[in-house]
Amino acid sequence: IERGYKDYSYDIDKKVLTIRVPITTLKPRKSLSGLPLQAAHSFDTKEEYIGSNSYGAKVKVEKNWSTQYLLFVPPAQFNSMLKETDDPIFASLPESRRAAYKKRTISLDISAEPRDAERISKNYAVLLRVRPKGLQFSVSEATFSTKPTISEPKDSVLFTRAIEVDLLEVVVRDGPMGPELFRQTIDVPSPSPASDPTSSATADSPPK
Numbered sequence: 001i002e003r004g005y006k007d008y009s010y011d012i013d014k015k016v017l018t019i020r021v022p023i024t025t026l027k028p029r030k031s032l033s034g035l036p037l038q039a040a041h042s043f044d045t046k047e048e049y050i051g052s053n054s055y056g057a058k059v060k061v062e063k064n065w066s067t068q069y070l071l072f073v074p075p076a077q078f079n080s081m082l083k084e085t086d087d088p089i090f091a092s093l094p095e096s097r098r099a100a101y102k103k104r105t106i107s108l109d110i111s112a113e114p115r116d117a118e119r120i121s122k123n124y125a126v127l128l129r130v131r132p133k134g135l136q137f138s139v140s141e142a143t144f145s146t147k148p149t150i151s152e153p154k155d156s157v158l159f160t161r162a163i164e165v166d167l168l169e170v171v172v173r174d175g176p177m178g179p180e181l182f183r184q185t186i187d188v189p190s191p192s193p194a195s196d197p198t199s200s201a202t203a204d205s206p207p208k
Contacts, residue, residue: 001126002038008121010114017117019172019182020085021106021126024070028160030139034072035082035104036162037128041068044159051148051155061148063155068143070162071130077167077186083107108172110181123175130165131188137164 004022011018024038045065052058075082085105112120132138144158172182 001128002041003126008124010112010117010121012114015111015113015117017110017112017120019108019110019124019126021108023104023106024068026068026143026158026160027070028139028141028143028162030141032072032137032139032162032164034074034164035078035106036070036072037106039069039071039128042066051153053150057150059148059150059153061153061155065157065159067159067161070160071128072137072162072164073128073130073167077188078106079186081106081108081170081184106170108170108182108184110172112181120174120181123178124181125173125176125178127171127173128167129169129171130167131191133164133166133191135163138162 001021004020007020007022009018009020010016021037024036027036043064043066045063047063049061049063050058051061082104083106085103085107108126110120139160139162141160142157143160144156146152146154146156148155166188167186168188169186170182170184171180173179174181
């Protein structure tokens with residue numbers, strides 16, 4: 001899972017490092033069920049070119065095309081991990097005003113001494129083990145785009161690849177391949193053969 005902005009905090013009195021998995025706000029237009037989590041983001045094109053308008057004015061245009069990959073997870077499968085927290089962008093506001101900007105995040109608590117917490121906060125990786133619900137519960141589209149102008153010379157396109165999934169397990173590691181710090185298994189019933197996206201392929205396989 002992609003890390004977010006100010007995605008952790010540390011309580012030095014309780015010696016608890018809280019890791020927060022952000023819920024993305026930029027979603028596809030097609031409605032998918034669940035909380036959208038950004039699994040990855042890649043830059044497909046990042047370059048510059050010279051553009052001009054009908055009057056012959058020229059400007060250097062920044063071309064930036066990228067793709068985000070989203071997992072839509074049922075909120076109930078996060079259970080007690082789903083919490084309402086302050087948005088760090090508005091952390092300097094008084095409490096009475098911050099309440100209007102609270103947002104839901106996935107919060108994971110890990111016991112750690114101060115020195116260990118400092119190291120973990122820089123390197124940790126959150127991994128989700130999921131089961132896709134099938135391609136009929138997916139979307140692939142251009143979610144956001146801007147046309148370059150003389151005053152705003154940006155040629156931007158964000159493509160979204162998203163799919164609904166069931167959450168089976170949440171794991172936190174000390175680095176992508178480091179030791180395991182946290183594991184939470186989610187009790188999700190197995191799909192019936194009729195709803196299993198792989199069942200039709202199995203049923204249609206020729207006999208050996």
